[in-house]
Amino acid sequence: MDTGQPLLEVDGVTLRYKTPEHLVTATYRVSFRVWPGDRFVLLGPSGCGKSTLLKAVGGYMAPTEGEIRLKGRPVTEPGPDRMMVFQEFDQLLPWKTVRQNVVFALEASGRLKGREALDRANLYIDKVNLTKFADSYPHTLSGGMKQRVAIARGMAMEPDILLMDEPFAALDALTRRRMQDELLMLWEGTRFTVLFVTHSIPEAIKVGSRILLLSPHPGEVKAELNSAESPKAALQLESRIQHMLFSEEIEEAENV
Amino acid sequence: MSSAQALTGAPLTGVAPRLTPVESGRPEIVRETGHAHGATVVEKPLSLAERLYNQAWLRKIVILVLLAGIWEAYGRYLDNDLLFPTFSATVEAFFRGIADGTLPARAWSSLKVLLMGYAAGIALATVLTGLAIASRIGTDLLETLTSMFNPLPAIALLPLALIWFGLGNGSLIFVLVHSVTWAIALNTHSGFLSVSRTLKMVGRNYGLSGPRLIGKILIPAAFPAILTGLKVGWAFAWRTLIAAELVFGVSSGAGGLGWFIFENKNMLDIPNVFAGLLTVILIGLVVENLIFQTIERRTVQRWGMQA
Numbered sequence: 007m008d009t010g011q012p013l014l015e016v017d018g019v020t021l022r023y024k025t026p027e028h029l030v031t032a033t034y035r036v037s038f039r040v041w042p043g044d045r046f047v048l049l050g051p052s053g054c055g056k057s058t059l060l061k062a063v064g065g066y067m068a069p070t071e072g073e074i075r076l077k078g079r080p081v082t083e084p085g086p087d088r089m090m091v092f093q094e095f096d097q098l099l100p101w102k103t104v105r106q107n108v109v110f111a112l113e114a115s116g117r118l119k120g121r122e123a124l125d126r127a128n129l130y131i132d133k134v135n136l137t138k139f140a141d142s143y144p145h146t147l148s149g150g151m152k153q154r155v156a157i158a159r160g161m162a163m164e165p166d167i168l169l170m171d172e173p174f175a176a177l178d179a180l181t182r183r184r185m186q187d188e189l190l191m192l193w194e195g196t197r198f199t200v201l202f203v204t205h206s207i208p209e210a211i212k213v214g215s216r217i218l219l220l221s222p223h224p225g226e227v228k229a230e231l232n233s234a235e236s237p238k239a240a241l242q243l244e245s246r247i248q249h250m251l252f253s254e255e256i257e258e259a260e261n262v
Numbered sequence: 263m264s265s266a267q268a269l270t271g272a273p274l275t276g277v278a279p280r281l282t283p284v285e286s287g288r289p290e291i292v293r294e295t296g297h298a299h300g301a302t303v304v305e306k307p308l309s310l311a312e313r314l315y316n317q318a319w320l321r322k323i324v325i326l327v328l329l330a331g332i333w334e335a336y337g338r339y340l341d342n343d344l345l346f347p348t349f350s351a352t353v354e355a356f357f358r359g360i361a362d363g364t365l366p367a368r369a370w371s372s373l374k375v376l377l378m379g380y381a382a383g384i385a386l387a388t389v390l391t392g393l394a395i396a397s398r399i400g401t402d403l404l405e406t407l408t409s410m411f412n413p414l415p416a417i418a419l420l421p422l423a424l425i426w427f428g429l430g431n432g433s434l435i436f437v438l439v440h441s442v443t444w445a446i447a448l449n450t451h452s453g454f455l456s457v458s459r460t461l462k463m464v465g466r467n468y469g470l471s472g473p474r475l476i477g478k479i480l481i482p483a484a485f486p487a488i489l490t491g492l493k494v495g496w497a498f499a500w501r502t503l504i505a506a507e508l509v510f511g512v513s514s515g516a517g518g519l520g521w522f523i524f525e526n527k528n529m530l531d532i533p534n535v536f537a538g539l540l541t542v543i544l545i546g547l548v549v550e551n552l553i554f555q556t557i558e559r560r561t562v563q564r565w566g567m568q569a
Contacts, residue, residue: 066463084466094460100565101482114468114478145566 018072032058033225047214055225086115089160130162355533372518379438387446416441453487
């Protein structure tokens with residue numbers, strides 16, 4: 007995969023935003039590269055700016071320093087070439103059925119029209135096993151099903167990169183594990199590129215092929231690791247990451 | 263203890279704390295379920311009486327019939343058509359009014375004025391809300407105006423309206439616009455404000471912005487609040503109109519329902535006054551419970567967006 011250009015380049019990006027009282031630095035000079043077909047995970051404790059970083063890649067906020075480039079072009083505004091999947095269940099339009107939600111995304115963004123949009127929507131709804139619920143309204147679906155619709159919608163747009171902001175965090179543990187498996191199976195089928203934000207170490211190891219470890223307040227790159235394949239290696243990696251995140255806390259505590 | 267540990271997940275250190283094993287000789291229990299079938303009732307239809315009692319409309323009709331009965335009895339006991347006509351006399355006057363066309367004509371002339379005022383109020387509210395969304399100063403303008411005028415009863419503006427627009431529809435429409443605008447603008451604006459950030463981000467993700475974002479994402483997302491505004495506005499307008507007509511409803515010889523009530527009172531035709539009131543109630547019921555409820559069922563309820 008190391009031939010040609012990286013798909014996404016995040017180059018020394020510092021992100022700041024204002025709350026009514028403070029100017030908060032969310033990330034400080036973060037750099038990483040995502041190659042086509044990567045399952046790239048941003049991992050870190052809360053407050054490490056991983057979600058803010060994802061929003062910046064999505065084009066919702068501009069870096070105060072550094073640059074984000076997709077296929078060599080700087081990211082300036084949100085667009086359908088970077089589809090977001092959010093954590094919140096209300097990301098589906100409640101006044102549209104499952105099918106209409108996917109079709110609307112395709113038509114509103116100008117990707118496809120009419121018959122083609124409908125066919126594409128049906129194809130991806132089928133991929134996430136929701137064909138039976140294609141004509142249901144979102145409020146009648148369970149949390150896991152809603153997230154599956156959001157994933158189908160994101161994939162149907164066939165974006166350059168799929169941005170997932172803790173998409174399974176609000177699900178119960180059993181559903182979360184099933185969704186992780188399903189996501190991996192979908193990836194196996196199409197090998198899309200995904201940038202995935204999570205605060206769960208096991209989830210990062212399971213879902214990711216490459217893991218960017220961020221430290222909190224402000225977010226800085228601590229490590230960029232390859233994920234593990236075998237269960238044993240996964241356990242080792244998990245304790246290694248835990249150690250990297252946790253050793254600092256002990257030092258801090260000892261310094262007090 | 264050990265199960266609680268398992269639920270909270272792996273501890274941060276990565277080293278599992280050693281737990282003292284719980285000593286117990288208790289056997290595990292595994293059971294076959296399914297004994298309930300045949301042995302007990304899993305599901306059976308309710309009795310006819312119970313099902314009837316569960317129908318809200320039926321219970322309400324029973325209440326209405328009871329009230330009509332009490333009315334009729336009291337009217338007959340009083341035996342004074344000038345003070346309190348019986349239910350049957352009222353219904354008779356009502357059907358007479360329908361048959362000779364006076365009530366429908368009066369109702370129509372009321373509704374015509376009402377629709378004009380309502381439409382003008384919606385237009386003004388749209389402009390105000392548009393300004394409020396577009397700029398901060400627009401928001402301030404809307405908030406100031408609504409907090410000033412919303413508590414002011416529309417009827418209180420009647421004397422002024424009479425001086426400015428004279429007797430007739432102009433004054434009525436002015437008062438109606440006042441009663442409609444603020445309720446709708448206030449609700450619509452708060453509806454737009456409460457659209458979730460996620461939905462707005464989803465819309466921008468599709469590449470929508472400006473008018474397309476407003477039309478395709480914001481308005482549908484704020485629709486429950488907008489509909490509430492329209493409902494409240496309608497209720498205000500209907501009450502205001504009848505009250506205003508009672509004061510100066512006559513214009514070009516044909517007044518509305520309020521004027522019909524006032525006229526018949528002057529002629530001491532009290533059953534007709536009651537028939538007029540009944541018409542006011544009926545129209546209010548039809549619009550509020552039939553038209554708006556149908557819209558609600560087809561949209562907000564179907565989408566699971568009821569606030």
